[in-house]
Amino acid sequence: MSSIHSTHVTGAGAAPAACDLPTSLVLLLATGAGLSVASLYYAQPMLGVLGADIGASARSVGFIPTLTQLGYALGILLLAPLGDRFDRRRIVLAKAAVLCAALLVAGAAPSIGVLLAASLAIGLAATMAQDIVPAAATLAPEATRGKTVGTVMTGLLLGILLSRVVSGFVAEHFGWRSMFIAAAASIALIGAATWRGLPRFRPTTHLAYGALLGSLATLWSRHGMLRRAALAQALLAVGFSAFWSTLAVMLHGEPFHLGSAAAGAFGLAGAAGALAAPLAGRLADRRGPELVTRLGAGLVVVSFAAMGLAPLMLPHAQLWLLALAAVGFDLGMQATLIAHQTIVYGIEPGARSRLNAVLFTSMFIGMAAGSALGALALAQWGWAGVTGLATGTAAAALAVRLWPRKPNQPQQLTSNPLCNRV
Numbered sequence: 336m337s338s339i340h341s342t343h344v345t346g347a348g349a350a351p352a353a354c355d356l357p358t359s360l361v362l363l364l365a366t367g368a369g370l371s372v373a374s375l376y377y378a379q380p381m382l383g384v385l386g387a388d389i390g391a392s393a394r395s396v397g398f399i400p401t402l403t404q405l406g407y408a409l410g411i412l413l414l415a416p417l418g419d420r421f422d423r424r425r426i427v428l429a430k431a432a433v434l435c436a437a438l439l440v441a442g443a444a445p446s447i448g449v450l451l452a453a454s455l456a457i458g459l460a461a462t463m464a465q466d467i468v469p470a471a472a473t474l475a476p477e478a479t480r481g482k483t484v485g486t487v488m489t490g491l492l493l494g495i496l497l498s499r500v501v502s503g504f505v506a507e508h509f510g511w512r513s514m515f516i517a518a519a520a521s522i523a524l525i526g527a528a529t530w531r532g533l534p535r536f537r538p539t540t541h542l543a544y545g546a547l548l549g550s551l552a553t554l555w556s557r558h559g560m561l562r563r564a565a566l567a568q569a570l571l572a573v574g575f576s577a578f579w580s581t582l583a584v585m586l587h588g589e590p591f592h593l594g595s596a597a598a599g600a601f602g603l604a605g606a607a608g609a610l611a612a613p614l615a616g617r618l619a620d621r622r623g624p625e626l627v628t629r630l631g632a633g634l635v636v637v638s639f640a641a642m643g644l645a646p647l648m649l650p651h652a653q654l655w656l657l658a659l660a661a662v663g664f665d666l667g668m669q670a671t672l673i674a675h676q677t678i679v680y681g682i683e684p685g686a687r688s689r690l691n692a693v694l695f696t697s698m699f700i701g702m703a704a705g706s707a708l709g710a711l712a713l714a715q716w717g718w719a720g721v722t723g724l725a726t727g728t729a730a731a732a733l734a735v736r737l738w739p740r741k742p743n744q745p746q747q748l749t750s751n752p753l754c755n756r757v
Contacts, residue, residue, distance in 0.1 A: 356474055356483060363532050364471045365490025367427070367525045372464040372491050373498035374434060374457050374518055375403050378441075380503035381511040388511065391447035399454045406458020408699045411692050415465045416547050418688030423470045423536040424529070427463050431526035434460035435519045442515030464491055465695055469687040470536065472680040478620065481677045485616020488673050496665070500603060539685035551689055558682050561690060563735060564628075564675040565697035570732035571632065571668050572701030574639055574725030577709025578664070582657075585718050590650045601661055615670035619677045625736075627674035632733040634667030639725040645718070664729075671732075672698070 378385065378399050386396035417426055437456035444450035468487055475483035505514040542550060554561060582601060586593040619627045638660045645653040679690045705728075712720035 355476065355479060360474070360532060361471070361483060361486050362490075363525075363528055364467050365487045367490075367529055368464040368467045368487055369490035369492075369494030370518075370521050370525050371431070371434060371461050371467070371494070373494035373501075374438060374461045374522070375407055376400075376495060376498040377502040377514050377518055378403065378454065380499050381506040381514065384506055385450075385511045386447075389444070389447055389450070391450075395447045395451075398451055402451055402454040403458040403461075404699070404703070406455040407461055408458075408696065408703070410459040410462035411465055411695050411699065412551075413548070414459065414462055415692040415695070416551065416689045417544075418466050418469055418536075418691075419540045419686055420538055420542065420544070420547055422538065423466050423473075423688070424533045425535075427466050427470070427529055427533065428526060430460045430463035430466065431522055431529065434463065435522040435526065438515050438519035438522065442512045442519065464494075465691060466688070468676070469680070469691045470533070472676070472687055473536065473684075474534075480680065481616035481619035481624065481673065482613055483616070484676050484680070485613040485619075485673045488616075488669065488676070489613055492665075492669055497603070500600065539687075547689070550686070551693055554683070554686060554689055555693060559740065560678055560682055561693060563738075563740065564679050565694050567628065567632065567732040567735040568672060568675050568694060569697040569701030570728045570735065571635055571671060572698045573705035573708065573728040574635065575664065575668050576702040576705030577712065577721050577725050578639075578661075580706040581709045581713045581718075581721050584713060585721075591654070601658065615666075615673045616677070618670075619674045624674035624677040628671050628678075628736045629733065631667040631669075631671030631674065632729060632736050635664045635671070635729040636726060636733055638663030638667060639722055639729055642722045643719065643726070645722075664725075671736075 382396050382399065385399075386392070414426075414430075434457060437453050437460055441450055441453035441457065444453060468484065468491070471483050471487040472480055502514045505517060540547070540550075555565075585591075615627055615631065641663075642657065642660045645656055648656060675694060676691070679694050680687050682690060705724075708724055709721050712724045716723070
């Protein structure tokens with residue numbers, strides 16, 4: 336059968352194949368990852384307007400991003416491993432349907448209680464992005480896996496970084512409910528495209544659900560490369576989250592007195608760094624991902640440390656420094672993440688969804704810790720405390736990557752599944 340719907344992705348152990356992924360499929364995966372993860376962040380720039388419109392207190396509204404992130408973390412831990420047990424295509428389609436419905440409920444929410452429930456559901460269903468990325472790694476041939484994952488991650492990262500800019504504009508001109516409705520429409524479209532364009536995947540394990548979750552601990556204890564990648568990425572995430580969670584507060588005060596729109600615009604600077612992610616993937620393919628992790632972590636350290644010079648500059652120059660530093664540390668973090676994914680996906684091909692769940696759960700723990708520690712550092716020591724925290728945790732991540740380790744065991748090559756027709 337020649338239709339892509341009849342294509343089945345095989346598990347590990349097949350012979351290597353040479354054909355590349357169609358560009359259209361890579362773009363579909365990148366767009367799907369970006370639009371799904373963007374759903375987590377649309378609400379953040381709209382919280383002030385949203386709260387006033389539905390008569391909710393600032394404290395209640397503050398739980399919207401909290402529940403969304405909590406739902407995402409729970410979804411990664413509890414749902415992402417199912418990609419090894421069931422057809423990833425069916426999982427992506429199911430989550431797209433739930434995410435579309437949850438966004439529509441949020442857009443029509445009559446009260447804060449309904450909106451909070453919808454926010455939790457949005458977080459859980461937005462983890463379809465964490466099914467798409469392992470799917471891309473499985474579909475890609477070994478020789479170009481880093482490039483393919485890098486391209487898909489560029490879509491995901493642009494979704495994160497540009498979502499705030501888009502939602503701020505839409506909410507200002509068309510209202511906050513329009514943003515949720517537009518987001519639901521985008522997920523419906525990507526779901527239809529996925530139904531037509533994504534092949535089916537054969538399960539790589541038949542473990543029961545409880546055993547599947549239990550195997551996460553087994554993978555953690557078995558693979559030092561996984562622990563190393565998860566720890567380093569979590570440390571980088573601390574500084575990344577500390578910066579973005581405190582930037583708006585810092586810009587609102589002396590000497591800038593800038594509003595939330597200006598803070599959202601800094602997402603464009605971060606997006607410039609994310610656009611270079613495929614280059615990091617290509618470098619990982621050619622020179623090895625270990626080198627990329629060290630270069631990326633080193634760039635993060637330098638970028639955060641440079642922000643310590645801001646007090647010596649005029650306000651206008653400080654803004655330029657912050658923008659350039661945002662490009663630098665975002666590029667460094669994303670390059671390191673792509674290299675870590677390349678490492679992790681090669682450890683045990685039949686467990687890619689579970690390995691991905693461990694890596695991203697660790698990263699989101701780091702992001703949650705960064706938000707809390709960043710707010711504390713800003714309150715106690717000002718912006719210098721935030722930059723000191725970010726620089727220190729980035730330096731610790733670099734130390735993890737530089738720490739001597741035992742030589743890697745040979746990795747099992749996998750086939751390009753799109754070449755295997757049935």
